[in-house]
Amino acid sequence: MDKIPKVRTFDAFQKVSSTYTTRSSQGGFTTILLGLVCAYLIWTELGSYFAGVEDQQFAVDDSVGWDMQMNVDITVAMACESVHVNVQDSAGDRLYAAELLSMEDAGFDLRDTHELTIEAREEADDKLETVFRRAKAAKKFSKTHKPRKDVPACRIFGSLKLNKVQGDFHITAKNYGYLDDARSRTVVRQDALNFSHVIDELSFGEYYPKLENPLDGVAAIVDTHLFRYQYYISIVPTTYIGYGGRHVVFTNQYAVTEHPHSQVNPTRPPGIFIKYDIEPIGLTITERRVPFWQFVVRLINVLGGLVVCTGWMYPILDSVYTKWETNGSPSPTWQTMLDGKKE
Known part of the structure; x- marks a missing residue:
């Protein structure tokens, strides 16, 4: 009986090949900025958690x-x-x-x-x-x-x-x-x-x-x-x-x-x-202080929301920056053999 070969690698979310990705200074700057903002938010949330909050209650003096x-x-x-x-x-x-x-x-x-x-x-x-x-x-x-x-x-x-x-x-x-x-x-x-x-x-x-x-x-x-x-x-x-x-x-x-x-x-x-x-x-x-599990959920929500919003905003900002850098001129089009000849 032949042995079934073991699965050496498994990835449920296939990655885009590096051939089809473009690295830019804007992307690197955005990544660094995102990391700094995440670090600041983590530090702020930790400070708020350990400092606690104050509850003020008025009642009849007994x-x-x-x-x-x-x-x-x-x-x-x-x-x-x-x-x-x-x-x-x-x-x-x-x-x-x-x-x-x-x-x-x-x-x-x-x-x-x-x-x-x-x-x-x-x-x-x-x-x-x-x-x-x-x-x-x-x-x-x-x-x-x-x-x-x-x-x-x-x-x-x-x-x-x-x-x-x-x-x-x-x-x-x-x-x-x-x-x-x-x-x-x-x-x-x-x-x-x-x-x-x-x-x-x-x-x-x-x-x-x-x-x-x-x-x-x-x-x-x-x-x-x-x-x-x-x-x-x-x-x-x-x-x-x-x-x-x-x-x-x-x-x-x-x-x-x-x-x-x-x-x-x-x-x-x-x-x-x-x-x-x-x-x-x-x-x-x-x-x-808020419970620890509530603090973790809040921290994940803040960081996750920041990452998602950055992912939405970056293509828009990158498109605007590209048009501004090229002075509004249209991007060059490349014709391949499959496109056929223009009349």
Whole structure:
């Protein structure tokens, strides 16, 4: 019995013989360009896959807790012995914040500050990766800079617990607007009042010194003594959750508007007034990635579509280029023996 010869080669899609193909510089350039574009798309898709996407979800704030931490680092252009600090909320509780915060003589430095503007807020980076990196910093306040004798100022910094309700944080001068200060012998002259201030930190929740907030680095210069500067803050509880729940940061974001005015009276004393309110909704920002099989399918679709479109476009572009190179003259025709003779 004869042995059946083995099939050595098999090709279901027959290739065109090299005799009938034409190599050109345009084809080589197109191949190189296609390879570069494919490499760029692969790199972009890999970056998008590993970076993940952010999902933002709003829901009714059901967090358990009756208090909230407030972190303050404000420098006022007045002597500490003349400054009065307190908190009063809608629940009727009142805190003499000067006993809970630290107050030290400091220099009034405006070098790294800016006014409260929308443009300054738009520069903040709130990406999950940035938030997690900055939340790893040491959770303590920096040391006070050496005070300057020519520009006396008072640095008020620290953290304190507040009721989780609407309230006001006040920085005023002693004997201005508070009855319990009437018994004090300290009297601050009007010409000594100066509520120019620099806010280095104003945040709510756990203290993350590197996490950016709308009022960080904000400065306000007051040109009159009897001046009232108000900030209105709307707080939204925010939770950042990393991929797979590896990193979780509980904090609060807030929006702020300012209202400075020089019209003061006994019922509206001069000073710095920060009015805050907690929104009844919470924001959860979660990092997630698409499944690996979905990433592969997406990558194949992108690359396959690019190759097919290039295959469609190349003959058209090559025809246009050929006509342009020959200045629009018709291509030469070749007559063979099978064509017969023309009469």
